[in-house]
Amino acid sequence: MPESTNTAITAIARNTAGASIELDHVTKTYANQAASAVEDFSMTVNPGELVMFVGPSGCGKTTTMKMVNRIIEPTSGSISIDGRDVLSLNPNELRRHIGYVIQQIGLFPHMTIAENISVVPRLLGWSKAKTSERVDELLRTVQLDPGTFATRYPRQLSGGQQQRVGVARALAADPPVMLMDEPFGATDPITREKLQAEFLRLQESIGKTIIFVTHDFDEAIRLGDRIAVLSDRSQIEQFDTPANILAAPANDYVASFIGHGAAIKRLALIPITEAILGGSSEAVGPITVSTNESLRDALDALVLTGVPALGVVDAAGSTVGSISVARISAVLGTDAIGIAVEKRLEAVSEA
Numbered sequence: 001m002p003e004s005t006n007t008a009i010t011a012i013a014r015n016t017a018g019a020s021i022e023l024d025h026v027t028k029t030y031a032n033q034a035a036s037a038v039e040d041f042s043m044t045v046n047p048g049e050l051v052m053f054v055g056p057s058g059c060g061k062t063t064t065m066k067m068v069n070r071i072i073e074p075t076s077g078s079i080s081i082d083g084r085d086v087l088s089l090n091p092n093e094l095r096r097h098i099g100y101v102i103q104q105i106g107l108f109p110h111m112t113i114a115e116n117i118s119v120v121p122r123l124l125g126w127s128k129a130k131t132s133e134r135v136d137e138l139l140r141t142v143q144l145d146p147g148t149f150a151t152r153y154p155r156q157l158s159g160g161q162q163q164r165v166g167v168a169r170a171l172a173a174d175p176p177v178m179l180m181d182e183p184f185g186a187t188d189p190i191t192r193e194k195l196q197a198e199f200l201r202l203q204e205s206i207g208k209t210i211i212f213v214t215h216d217f218d219e220a221i222r223l224g225d226r227i228a229v230l231s232d233r234s235q236i237e238q239f240d241t242p243a244n245i246l247a248a249p250a251n252d253y254v255a256s257f258i259g260h261g262a263a264i265k266r267l268a269l270i271p272i273t274e275a276i277l278g279g280s281s282e283a284v285g286p287i288t289v290s291t292n293e294s295l296r297d298a299l300d301a302l303v304l305t306g307v308p309a310l311g312v313v314d315a316a317g318s319t320v321g322s323i324s325v326a327r328i329s330a331v332l333g334t335d336a337i338g339i340a341v342e343k344r345l346e347a348v349s350e351a
């Protein structure tokens, strides 16, 4: 595995309340199993970093994650949080340090939403007043009105709302570390996209250290500061930023995981302002794109309108230049193809 040489990630100026996580040569072999579920896994997660584990079902993602909060004990190796061995932390301390969103949401059906969120505060012996204040605050944080939802039961909520409660519950004791096991897995694509966007905004403000498991590579690209692409026995095939993985997959396994559309996926990560814009006079038609959009948005608008170049406007609405397929491709370093496509587009728009 090529060790990540990308230093940009440590330079992210995010307000972090997170802790570092270090897994050192961790192996887990379940009883009566010949092969290890996790073999010799080593990784350092920086404070405030959001690391995605992505890999196929059964490759060991959940097992790796559950060893961090000691739901599963490693067979060998060590795990530390901010330099403290998790095996030396008592269970209460561990609960305060690590919020956990489990794979199937796992809300307690016979408890109200407020009671579900207060599970850890109650275990930690918080007062009623402090707990109920925290519940209201958390519900508002995940965009649920406390007056409406606190006294409801999980079955009276939609799947997306239940997911939000799961996140609120994990955040209850304000832990520096969050473990999230396919937290949005059970929701429909539209709800999922909404939850992802909300979650990104939330992380922007709370700056936790997060390990987030998914089998959805697009979700990994969208959310992750870094992505660990895992294969059988939790082997790390590549561990790097989304942009670097898309630009240079380490091997065929990673490439197959990216699937088709790598260029389009990369464009979604790059702001329009990264392109060298053309002159404003090159823009055709009334449709414009904004400087705060991505190159993917620009390409989408170009394909939709069929014009050779679109105007680019800044936040104040002034035109600052134009964007074309060739200029988008140039950012990816594939302008020869871009120019060919552009010629074709020109031919189409002239016809």
Ligand SMILES: Nc1ncnc2c1ncn2[C@@H]1O[C@H](COP(=O)(O)OP(=O)(O)O)[C@@H](O)[C@H]1O
Pocket (backbone or CB within 6 Å): 030, 031, 033, 037, 055, 056, 057, 058, 059, 060, 061, 062, 063, 064
């Ligand atoms: N409690 C268990 N006992 C025995 N084998 C298990 C247990 N939990 C998981 N496994 C096995 O360990 C491997 C990894 O499982 P898991 O960590 O759940 O993978 P993932 O989360 O990537 O789907 C699988 O082969 C699974 O069958």
Ligand SMILES: [Mg+2]
Pocket (backbone or CB within 6 Å): 061, 062, 063, 103, 181
């Ligand atoms: Mg799993």
